Amino acid sequence: MTRTAVPGRRYRHDHGVSWLTVLAEVPQSMAAVTCALHDGGFAGHMARSSGVTRYYLQVPPGDDPETWTDERIWAALDVRMRTGVFGQLEQGPLTERRIVRLRPEVSDPIQHERLFLVGDSASLISPSAAKGANLAIMEAEVPASAVVSALDGDEQPLAAYSHLPCVWRARESSRWMIDLLHPQVDGFHRALLDSLRECRAHQNYFAENYVGI
Structure with missing residues (x-):
C-alpha cells in the first residue's frame, strides 16, 4: 500500500463499538440529524437526499449484518428512537447494510518527499462526528492548491501539508462524540450530557466542532 512507503506512525484506537449502517430509500422522518x-x-437518523436516509444502530462487535432483516432493523429503530412518542419513521426498502467498527486511524506524517497521502490513507475517522468526507475533501484540496503554488515557485505550502492540526481536532471531536453516544462504554456519560445541557461554553465548543472543522 502507498501509505507504507511513508515513514512514520499509524495511530490506531479501537473504541470497542460497532454500528450497523443502512441506507433506506425513504425521505427523512425528522427535521434534522x-x-x-x-x-x-x-x-442515528441522518438524511442523505430528499429520498434517501442513513440509519445507524449500535450492534455487538463482530455481528453479522445478514442476521439483521428489514423487519428487525425497523423494529430496533422504532424502539430506540421512541417512535411512539416522537412520531413514526418513514419505512421502505433497505439498499445497503454493513457493519462499521469505530476504530479511527491517523498517519503521521502524511507526506514523504513528493508522496502525499490523502483521504482514508491519511486519516480514517469514525462516522460518529461526520468528519470523514470533509477531511477527505480537504486532504485533496490542500495539496492540489499547494502543487499549483509549487509550480509558481513557492514550495512552502507543500512543505506544510503534513502539519494539519484540523485532522487531530477532528479525531478528538470523533472520540468525544463516541463517549457521548455510548453510555455503556464510557462511565462519564452522564457528566458529558449534563455539561452539554447546562454549560453555554460547552454548547459552543460542541457546535463549533460539529459544523466547523
Whole structure:
C-alpha cells in the first residue's frame, strides 16, 4: 500500500463499538440529524437526499449484518428512537447494510518527499462526528492548491501539508462524540450530557466542532 512507503506512525484506537449502517430509500422522518441513546444501544437518523436516509444502530462487535432483516432493523429503530412518542419513521426498502467498527486511524506524517497521502490513507475517522468526507475533501484540496503554488515557485505550502492540526481536532471531536453516544462504554456519560445541557461554553465548543472543522 502507498501509505507504507511513508515513514512514520499509524495511530490506531479501537473504541470497542460497532454500528450497523443502512441506507433506506425513504425521505427523512425528522427535521434534522437525530441521535438516540437507549439501553439497547445507540441509534442515528441522518438524511442523505430528499429520498434517501442513513440509519445507524449500535450492534455487538463482530455481528453479522445478514442476521439483521428489514423487519428487525425497523423494529430496533422504532424502539430506540421512541417512535411512539416522537412520531413514526418513514419505512421502505433497505439498499445497503454493513457493519462499521469505530476504530479511527491517523498517519503521521502524511507526506514523504513528493508522496502525499490523502483521504482514508491519511486519516480514517469514525462516522460518529461526520468528519470523514470533509477531511477527505480537504486532504485533496490542500495539496492540489499547494502543487499549483509549487509550480509558481513557492514550495512552502507543500512543505506544510503534513502539519494539519484540523485532522487531530477532528479525531478528538470523533472520540468525544463516541463517549457521548455510548453510555455503556464510557462511565462519564452522564457528566458529558449534563455539561452539554447546562454549560453555554460547552454548547459552543460542541457546535463549533460539529459544523466547523
